[in-house]
Amino acid sequence: MAANVKVLKRRELTWWENTFLPSIYAGLVITSRHFFGNLAIHISHVFGLRKKERGSTTYQYPEEKRPLAHRYRTRHRLMKRDSGETRCVACMLCETICPAHCIAIVAKEHPDPDIEKMPASFDIDLGKCVYCGFCVEVCPEDAIRMDTGRLDIAAYSRGGMILNFDHLMNPELPVLDPAKPVAR
Amino acid sequence: MPKLTIDGKEVEVPKGTRLIEAARKLGIEVAHYCYHPGLPIAGNCRMCLVEIEKNPKLQISCHIEAADGMVVKTQSALAKQGRQNTLEFLLLNHPVDCPVCDQAGECKLQDYYMEHGLHDPKFDDNKVRKSKKAFPIGPNVMLDTERCILCSRCVRFTDEITKTHEFGIFNRGDHSEVGLVPGKSLDNPYSANVVDICPVGALTDRDFRFKCRVWYLGKTPSVCTGCSRGCNIEIDYDRLRPHKKAGHDRIMRFKPRENSEVNKWWICDAGRYSYKLIDHGRLVAAKQSGIDASLDAALGEVAGLLAKAREQGRSGRIGVLASPDMTNEELFLVRQLFREELSAALAFEMAEPAGHKDDFLITADKHPNRAGAREILGTGLAKGEELLARAARGDLVALLVFHWDIAALAGADRLAAAARGAPLYVFATHENRTTYAARFALPVANFAEQSGTFTNCQGRVQRIAKAVEPLGESRPAWKILCEFSDALRLGWTHESAESVFAELSASVHAFAGMSWQTLGHAGATWKQGQPQEAAAAR
Numbered sequence: 001m002a003a004n005v006k007v008l009k010r011r012e013l014t015w016w017e018n019t020f021l022p023s024i025y026a027g028l029v030i031t032s033r034h035f036f037g038n039l040a041i042h043i044s045h046v047f048g049l050r051k052k053e054r055g056s057t058t059y060q061y062p063e064e065k066r067p068l069a070h071r072y073r074t075r076h077r078l079m080k081r082d083s084g085e086t087r088c089v090a091c092m093l094c095e096t097i098c099p100a101h102c103i104a105i106v107a108k109e110h111p112d113p114d115i116e117k118m119p120a121s122f123d124i125d126l127g128k129c130v131y132c133g134f135c136v137e138v139c140p141e142d143a144i145r146m147d148t149g150r151l152d153i154a155a156y157s158r159g160g161m162i163l164n165f166d167h168l169m170n171p172e173l174p175v176l177d178p179a180k181p182v183a184r
Numbered sequence: 185m186p187k188l189t190i191d192g193k194e195v196e197v198p199k200g201t202r203l204i205e206a207a208r209k210l211g212i213e214v215a216h217y218c219y220h221p222g223l224p225i226a227g228n229c230r231m232c233l234v235e236i237e238k239n240p241k242l243q244i245s246c247h248i249e250a251a252d253g254m255v256v257k258t259q260s261a262l263a264k265q266g267r268q269n270t271l272e273f274l275l276l277n278h279p280v281d282c283p284v285c286d287q288a289g290e291c292k293l294q295d296y297y298m299e300h301g302l303h304d305p306k307f308d309d310n311k312v313r314k315s316k317k318a319f320p321i322g323p324n325v326m327l328d329t330e331r332c333i334l335c336s337r338c339v340r341f342t343d344e345i346t347k348t349h350e351f352g353i354f355n356r357g358d359h360s361e362v363g364l365v366p367g368k369s370l371d372n373p374y375s376a377n378v379v380d381i382c383p384v385g386a387l388t389d390r391d392f393r394f395k396c397r398v399w400y401l402g403k404t405p406s407v408c409t410g411c412s413r414g415c416n417i418e419i420d421y422d423r424l425r426p427h428k429k430a431g432h433d434r435i436m437r438f439k440p441r442e443n444s445e446v447n448k449w450w451i452c453d454a455g456r457y458s459y460k461l462i463d464h465g466r467l468v469a470a471k472q473s474g475i476d477a478s479l480d481a482a483l484g485e486v487a488g489l490l491a492k493a494r495e496q497g498r499s500g501r502i503g504v505l506a507s508p509d510m511t512n513e514e515l516f517l518v519r520q521l522f523r524e525e526l527s528a529a530l531a532f533e534m535a536e537p538a539g540h541k542d543d544f545l546i547t548a549d550k551h552p553n554r555a556g557a558r559e560i561l562g563t564g565l566a567k568g569e570e571l572l573a574r575a576a577r578g579d580l581v582a583l584l585v586f587h588w589d590i591a592a593l594a595g596a597d598r599l600a601a602a603a604r605g606a607p608l609y610v611f612a613t614h615e616n617r618t619t620y621a622a623r624f625a626l627p628v629a630n631f632a633e634q635s636g637t638f639t640n641c642q643g644r645v646q647r648i649a650k651a652v653e654p655l656g657e658s659r660p661a662w663k664i665l666c667e668f669s670d671a672l673r674l675g676w677t678h679e680s681a682e683s684v685f686a687e688l689s690a691s692v693h694a695f696a697g698m699s700w701q702t703l704g705h706a707g708a709t710w711k712q713g714q715p716q717e718a719a720a721a722r
Contacts, residue, residue: 089283089284090284090394091282091283091284091288091397092397093283096397096399096400096424107394107395108394109393109394113316113317113318113319114317115284116281116284116317116318117283117284117394140282140283141283
């Protein structure tokens with residue numbers, strides 16, 4: 001046994017504490033304090049008072065979306081050149097750096113020899129992605145960003161969580177169609 | 185023998201040794217682009233600068249011969265500065281398009297920039313653009329002249345090694361570019377070697393193009409099985425992308441591996457691209473007359489048949505057609521099982537059309553281990569055709585065929601006749617007409633999926649190593665032979681091909697004293713001028 005073991009004895013609850021009545025009462029006090037406090041602020045706002053204080057609110061998601069911080073990392077998108085095609089040159093650095101191994105790229109020849117290389121397919125498995133943002137940081141072409149602001153990521157199957165090239169190029173598209181899971 | 189000091193360490197080298205080689209002998213790697221031990225010295229990249237005491241200027245270590253009493257400093261401030269400045273010049277017009285360059289990851293410009301460069305570029309003019317970006321210059325090679333640093337290795341290779349003289353360097357100053365001589369195409373049978381010797385991404389492999397980044401590759405030393413030369417290769421396989429879609433090739437490419445006794449630094453294009461056979465057209469499950477069957481049932485049937493034949497004293501009527509595609513270990517087990525135990529009718533050769541050969545590496549014999557098979561099984565055996573004829577006459581109780589595609593060599597009619605006369609069991613890596621005709625076709629692993637040794641045409645025993653797992657149900661032939669031995673209760677205890685080799689070296693004279701450890705990755709030539717074990721047995 002190690003020498004410095006400190007044995008802590010858990011305090012026995014008293015009979016009165018065991019009824020949980022004091023805890024329930026304390027909890028109700030906190031909730032009520034927030035409720036009436038916020039109620040007072042919101043009523044004051046109606047009369048144009050206490051404008052500097054912000055009352056807490058509930059966002060009516062999905063109709064109403066919470067504003068995101070400027071650097072918040074959300075679903076990925078691929079950037080476009082002026083010509084409308086992808087900036088990605090399939091260098092596979094994002095695939096290499098990805099700690100979750102969620103990116104899979106297949107490269108092909110670009111018709112323009114000055115660009116030379118482009119992705120034939122570009123899949124991101126959002127079921128595996130940990131949203132670390134390494135792919136954005138490592139990209140030498142600024143071809144991938146995580147600034148779509150989209151958090152509505154859900155599907156009925158694991159296969160449905162895979163974004164393909166079209167989804168990444170058109171982040172406004174309704175993706176992850178639950179009726180049509182993407183075949184692996 | 186001149187004795188000199190490099191970085192404070194004394195070394196004695198033969199007269200005529202260049203400083204760069206003397207340093208290598210001490211384990212000191214001097215940065216270089218144009219120097220290649222297999223090519224004549226050009227001395228044009230100026231990267232291998234070293235300081236020599238009592239010499240006012242830095243000297244290129246690839247050209248200066250070692251002299252007695254020389255004191256060389258490779259790491260002095262002056263030498264480092266010289267190399268850094270040289271590298272800055274080499275990178276002046278380099279496009280630095282590493283993201284799209286297949287060489288990235290094994291590029292000497294990248295390596296040496298991290299090691300010797302790390303400079304702030306002082307050049308802020310526009311880089312010289314060459315006329316064309318990447319374009320094919322032959323069936324196997326792409327050229328991108330913008331990435332080229334004009335080391336002229338490719339020019340020297342086609343001048344001195346293949347003597348086909350396709351490459352030249354044209355124009356002057358910063359308009360210089362490497363290119364093909366007008367009217368020529370880089371289509372000699374060793375063309376893709378220029379990709380290996382190109383230290384930058386100017387020459388890249390069209391077959392490997394964009395297939396895989398090199399840092400995904402696992403590397404296993406092995407031997408090419410395309411012909412009996414047994415060129416040393418490195419099997420590069422996709423190691424890091426298990427999440428990739430199923431069904432893609434596991435082996436990405438072959439690269440030649442230096443062996444001064446066999447292939448030097450080179451390999452022919454046919455051998456280089458033979459990696460495609462490893463994953464394509466494979467037999468992955470046992471087949472009964474061409475239809476998927478249970479492997480256990482097939483193995484059980486063959487084992488039962490062997491046991492029954494031995495019991496009835498008819499084991500001499502088992503026909504076994506072994507193959508020079510098998511490793512030494514497998515051939516030895518064939519000998520132990522079928523010759524020593526069962527005295528079966530054994531053969532390993534068939535009549536084949538003469539293969540293409542040249543006076544450099546390619547040999548006419550397209551099997552990697554004929555020398556080993558002759559040494560282990562002996563040269564006085566019947567030919568495969570005789571076994572087929574015996575089977576067709578109904579003289580055999582079974583015919584076991586390893587690797588051979590009989591339908592392609594002897595014709596489908598003779599195969600069908602043999603299959604009618606005796607049950608035919610084929611142990612094959614690939615599906616072909618013979619596996620369709622067999623009573624049972626059993627999948628065996630190929631050379632990239634198992635360890636073992638081959639003996640090349642010079643009698644050099646060289647190791648192969650397992651790079652990838654056997655595909656599907658296939659397993660190494662030596663394991664299958666061990667299973668048969670279990671069924672016959674022979675008490676073999678081989679757990680690996682290495683222990684088989686230990687027994688082989690103990691009982692076959694040519695292999696005496698060898699072990700996998702002593703062979704290493706370079707192999708060893710077997711004993712010459714001694715009575716052959718097989719000859720002595722006869």
